[in-house]
Amino acid sequence: MTSAVDEAGLESHFEATIAHKDRIEPRDWMPEKYRRTLVRQIAQHAHSEIIGMQPEGNWISRAPSLRRKAILLAKVQDEAGHGLYLYSATETLGVTRTELTERLISGAQKYSSIFNYPTLSYADVGTIGWLVDGAAICNQVPLCRTSFGPYGRAMIRICKEESFHQRQGYELLMTMMRGTDEQRAMVQESVDRFWWPSLMMFGPPDDASPNTAQSMAWGIKTHTNDELRQRFVDMTVPQAEALGVTLPDPDLAWNERRQAHDFGEIDWDEFWRVVGGDGPCNAQRVAHRSKAWDDGAWVREAASAFARKQEAA
C-alpha cells in the first residue's frame, strides 16, 4: 500500500517529468485524474476514427471512378487502422477495446461532432479530406508532443497518414474544379456545408472549455481551442483561393493589426445541440456502430471459443 508520503514523492517526480517535457510511460506512476483524462481523450479520438469511417464509407459504392474508389476504400481502411492504434494506446492505461466500444455505443463517451453531419455528394469526400482532415491535423500535430508516450507515438504515425489523406482530398477537389460546371457547383456546395462544422471541430471557445487549463498543465494539450482554430482559418484561406471556392463567411477578412484573419461567429447553439446528441446523424452513426458490433458478436465468440479449444488441444 502506498503511503501519503510516497504518493507525494511520486507526484513530484511526475510533475518534474511533465515540466521537463519528457514522456510519461504506461508503467510510470501517474495521478488517477491524469489517467482518466487520457482515457477520455484518447478514446474519444479512437471513436472519432471509427465513427469517421461511416460518412466517407457512404460513398465507396458510388465512387465515380475505379481509381477514386481505391483511394477512398484505402483511406477508410486507414481510419480503422488509426482506431486500432489508439485503442491500443488506451489499453496501456488499463481499459479494453471492448469496454470502450460499449461506452461509445451507450453514449458515455463522445466522438468528434463533425461526423454527425451527413455526406450528400461525392465532393464531400474531397471536402472532408481537405477541411475535416485539415482541422484534425491542426488539432493533432501538437499531440505528437503530448506527455503520454504511447499517445504521442501513435499520433506521429496518424498525422503522417492524415496529411496524406488531406492532400488526396484537396487533389480530388482540384480535379473536380477542372471538370464541368456541375462539378464546380458540387464542390462549392460541399464547402458551404462543411466550413462551419469544420471550425466547430476545435471545440468550444476557450472561455467555455472547462478541461483545457488542466490538460495544458499536464502537457496533454499544448494549445487552446481558439489558438488552433485561428491557425486553421489562416492556413485554409489561401488554399480556398487556390482552389477557386468561396468560404461561406461574409465577415472573413485579413486583419493587418492582428496579422490574422477575422471571421464570423460560429453557431454555438448548433454546436451544443450536435454535441448533445441532436445533430443530423448522431442517432444513425451510433446505431450503425452498434449494429456492426452486435452482428459481429457471434463471430468474436466463435474466435474466442476456437482459440480456447486450440489451447486445450
Place this chain on the structure above:
Amino acid sequence: MPDGTVPEHSTETAHAGPAAHGTDHDNAYAGLLVNDAHWAFGTDFEDPLAGVDTTVPDGVEPSVLAAYCLMLGDDALVASERISEWCSRAPDLEEDIALANIALDLLGQARLLLARAAAADPSVVPALPGDSPVPDEDRLAFFRDDRQFRNVRLAELPNGDFGETITRILLLSIWRLALFERLTGSRDAVLAAVAAKGVKELTYHRDFAGRWFLTLAQGTDESRRRVTAALTDLMPYWAELFGTHDVEAAAAASGVGVDPGQVAGEADAVLDQVLAVSGVDRPEAAPRAGVRGRTGRDGLHTEALSRLLAETQSVARAHPRGRW
C-alpha cells in the same frame, strides 16, 4: 509493369522524429499549396497499363482476348464491390481491415483486366460524348449495363452474414487462384503479369478465408450452424465456375486463357481439404440453373446485379463528361 496499387504514402513533409522535432509536423498542413508533382502521390490518373506493350499476340483474336479479360475483370470488380460493403460493418477492426485489403486487391485486378480488354479491342469500350475525359477502365465499369457484365453469379449475390462472406471468398479464391496459377503462362504478356501479381494476392485471400472457415466451423454451435448454412446456400453456384464458355474455350485454344473446366478437379480437392479440416460435410448441391442454359458468363445474371450496378454507376453516369 506497374502493379496498380496505391504507392506507399509520401513522407517528404512528415518526419517521424522524436518529440523535440515535432514542429516538423506543422509542415504537413502548411505544405498543401506546395507545387510539387508528387504532393499527392498516387492520386494522379495513370493508365494502369502505361508503358506496357499491349500488342495482341499473333494468332489471337482481339475480340476473344478482350471478352476473356472482361470476364475475369468483372468477376473481380463485382466481388470487390460486395466485399467493400463490409467496410465499417465487420465483426472487429482487424476483419474490417482485412476485408478492405481483399476488396482493394480485387479492385486492382479489375482495373488491369478492364484496361487490358480495352487495349486489346477498343470496340468493347462504351462510347461517350466526344469531349468526355472518362478513361477506358471507367467506361467499362460504369457505362455498361448488367447484361454486358460477364462475371459469374457467385460474385454478385447480395451479402449475407460474415460466415457467408467468408464462404464466398473461400470458394471464389480457390477457383480464381487455380485459374491464375495457370494464367501466369499465358501467351499474352499482360495477362501473364496480371496473373503473377494476382496469385500472391489470391493466396492470401484463400488463406484468410480458409482460416476463418475453420474457426467458424469449430468455434461455437452458432458459428458452425451459420457457416454450414452459408455453404449450403452457395454451393449451387460452384458448378458455374467450371463451365467452359465459348470465349474461354477460344482463349484457351489460342494460348492466352485457361479453360476453367481444367481446374475443376484441383479446386474440388482444395475445397474438400478445407472442409475435412473443418469437419464439415460437403452439401449435396444441384447446380443452379440459368435461363435456357445461359448464366453469368453469358450476361444472364441474378436480379441483384442490376441493383448493385445502379448504385455503383449512379455518380459516374450523372456526369459523363466528369473529371475525377
